[in-house]
């Protein structure tokens with residue numbers, strides 16, 4: 439499962455950081471997930487919860503920020519490629535739906551620039 443391996447990587451980084459700083463507990467973790475990653479946040483949070491049991495990170499609050507993909511157009515527009523309204527309630531928008539994003543200025547197809555990153559923004563620890 440994709441989410442499980444991602445959760446393992448995140449968990450390892452969190453534990454390493456906590457160890458390095460001689461933390462006694464991890465209060466919260468903030469993740470940034472690009473809109474094109476196809477990661478289910480529910481599954482990711484579930485895996486992190488399971489992994490952190492009996493560890494220093496047990497009970498840490500995990501915040502997830504979604505980063506919309508950005509796009510570029512031949513007319514010079516560069517910015518947020520946005521998320522179509524109809525997809526806002528779905529936790530796994532499809533790559534195809536993003537790929538047909540059009541330029542808000544001229545209406546041409548946008549060249550997507552990003553949105554497939556998953557990173558740890560902050561780790562809040564108790565020292």
Ligand SMILES: [Zn+2]
Nearest residue numbers: 511513541544
């Ligand atoms: Zn344009």
